[in-house]
Amino acid sequence: xxxxxxxxxxxxxxxxxxxxxxxxxxxxxxxxxxxxxxxxxxxxxxxxxxxxxxxxxxxxxxxxxxxxxxxxxxxxxxxxxxxxxxxxxxxxxxxxxxxxxxxxxxxxxxxxxxxxxxxxxxxxxxxxxxxxxxxxxxxxxxxxxxxxxxxxxxxxxxxxxxxxxxxxxxxxxxxxxxxxxxxxxxxxxxxxxxxxxxxxxxxxxxxxxxxxxx
Amino acid sequence: xxxxxxxxxxxxxxxxxxxxxxxxxxxxxxxxxxxxxxxxxxxxxxxxxxxxxxxxxxxxxxxxxxxxxxxxxxxxxxxxxxxxxxxxxxxxxxxxxxxxxxxxxxxxxxxxxxxxxxxxxxxxxxxxxxxxxxxxxxxxxxxxxxxxxxxxxxxxxxxxxxxxxxxxxxxxxxxxxxxxxxxxxxxxxxxxxxxxxxxxxxxxxxxxxxxxxxxxxxxxxxxxxxxxxxxxxxxxxxxxxxxxxxxxxxxxxxxxxxxxx
Numbered sequence: 001x002x003x004x005x006x007x008x009x010x011x012x013x014x015x016x017x018x019x020x021x022x023x024x025x026x027x028x029x030x031x032x033x034x035x036x037x038x039x040x041x042x043x044x045x046x047x048x049x050x051x052x053x054x055x056x057x058x059x060x061x062x063x064x065x066x067x068x069x070x071x072x073x074x075x076x077x078x079x080x081x082x083x084x085x086x087x088x089x090x091x092x093x094x095x096x097x098x099x100x101x102x103x104x105x106x107x108x109x110x111x112x113x114x115x116x117x118x119x120x121x122x123x124x125x126x127x128x129x130x131x132x133x134x135x136x137x138x139x140x141x142x143x144x145x146x147x148x149x150x151x152x153x154x155x156x157x158x159x160x161x162x163x164x165x166x167x168x169x170x171x172x173x174x175x176x177x178x179x180x181x182x183x184x185x186x187x188x189x190x191x192x193x194x195x196x197x198x199x200x201x202x203x204x205x206x207x208x209x210x211x212x213x214x
Numbered sequence: 215x216x217x218x219x220x221x222x223x224x225x226x227x228x229x230x231x232x233x234x235x236x237x238x239x240x241x242x243x244x245x246x247x248x249x250x251x252x253x254x255x256x257x258x259x260x261x262x263x264x265x266x267x268x269x270x271x272x273x274x275x276x277x278x279x280x281x282x283x284x285x286x287x288x289x290x291x292x293x294x295x296x297x298x299x300x301x302x303x304x305x306x307x308x309x310x311x312x313x314x315x316x317x318x319x320x321x322x323x324x325x326x327x328x329x330x331x332x333x334x335x336x337x338x339x340x341x342x343x344x345x346x347x348x349x350x351x352x353x354x355x356x357x358x359x360x361x362x363x364x365x366x367x368x369x370x371x372x373x374x375x376x377x378x379x380x381x382x383x384x385x386x387x388x389x390x391x392x393x394x395x396x397x398x399x400x401x402x403x404x405x406x407x408x409x410x411x412x413x414x415x416x417x418x419x420x421x422x423x424x425x426x427x428x429x430x431x432x433x434x435x436x437x438x439x440x441x442x443x444x445x446x447x448x449x450x451x452x453x454x455x456x457x458x459x460x461x462x463x464x465x466x467x468x469x470x471x472x473x474x475x
Contacts, residue, residue: 140256172223
């Protein structure tokens with residue numbers, strides 16, 4: 001089983017164990033999201049191994065939900081009102097773009113690269129805005145204990161790392177050469193490990209002190 | 215065609231590594247810059263606190279200087295004038311066969327005024343106060359106030375205050391101001407000053423049965439602000455709890471770590 005399953009599993013166990021001590025509230029929302037990720041990845045894995053069936057439509061739906069969740073996280077974590085609004089209103093806009101791409105432009109049997117690229121670039125921009133906000137903050141802030149810092153770090157690595165691959169996806173994805181599959185496996189596995197490890201850190205980095213320690 | 219795809223894959227691989235490195239650099243920059251900025255903020259806060267402390271210290275020194283000058287003026291000038299007046303009244307009394315009651319009363323009143331003036335003058339004189347402990351000075355101050363018979367102040371001491379002499383004077387001035395504020399604004403009949411020592415704090419509770427005030431009336435008067443700043447200077451804290459019609463309690467907490475070496 002791929003390593004990311006174990007990382008997600010550990011994140012879920014840690015989240016469940018420290019549920020009452022998780023803070024702020026949005027860290028708790030990571031748990032159902034990770035659970036959904038685990039279910040979908042397990043199902044895709046199973047489908048791919050046993051039935052050799054296409055999993056693209058699964059990914060199309062899941063990645064759309066995933067992006068909406070990330071935009072929502074930024075909409076509550078960006079301090080400037082206009083950026084918060086921008087992140088929030090990008091959710092319905094992105095849903096519309098993804099819908100058009102999946103059903104009218106690229107089709108359900110193709111990965112929605114157009115909307116994926118747009119969302120990746122927007123997410124990287126939001127990560128940049130969030131980091132800038134951390135840099136500009138006039139109050140003493142320990143970024144290492146800020147869950148959103150770790151989430152944004154994971155997203156930044158993941159989507160910048162995948163940027164080149166997805167730019168050329170339509171050209172290389174169907175090329176039947178072993179190097180392509182190898183490269184895909186290396187990039188995908190390492191970036192997924194990074195992303196979910198950072199999510200794990202986000203869950204445990206800012207636990208409320210337990211009553212016994214007060 | 216295949217070689218072109220391989221070249222493209224190589225470009226993707228290199229590009230991905232480069233972008234991940236840029237992301238890593240960005241994240242490390244945020245962490246490092248934030249760390250530096252936090253240090254700067256801490257340092258700035260420390261300097262501001264230090265600066266405020268110095269300003270407060272010099273303000274206190276200035277006030278003590280004024281109090282001492284006032285004390286000397288009261289003792290050497292007004293005190294002398296009153297003493298001379300009393301001496302003259304005494305002489306007049308002796309020269310008269312049957313001095314009138316008003317003259318005797320005037321003599322006694324001036325005597326009382328001299329005595330109160332002396333004790334007021336002492337309570338203002340830092341050098342005088344430094345000779346005694348906080349509790350002794352407070353007891354003298356209470357006796358002086360009780361002599362006025364307008365308000366009855368009771369002191370419940372608990373050991374000696376673990377503070378250096380200079381700090382004891384600052385604390386004495388805070389308590390003095392709290393008492394004066396209570397008398398001036400609360401018009402109490404009774405006051406109680408309780409000194410308590412526990413494991414972590416030395417606390418002074420000044421309670422009265424005056425008219426009290428509501429939180430809206432609390433305001434941000436200079437008196438209260440000064441008392442707060444002075445208490446902060448001693449590393450402690452001060453709070454006011456008041457119920458309109460029932461009185462006020464001023465609580466001063468000083469951490470025991472302030473114990474004089």
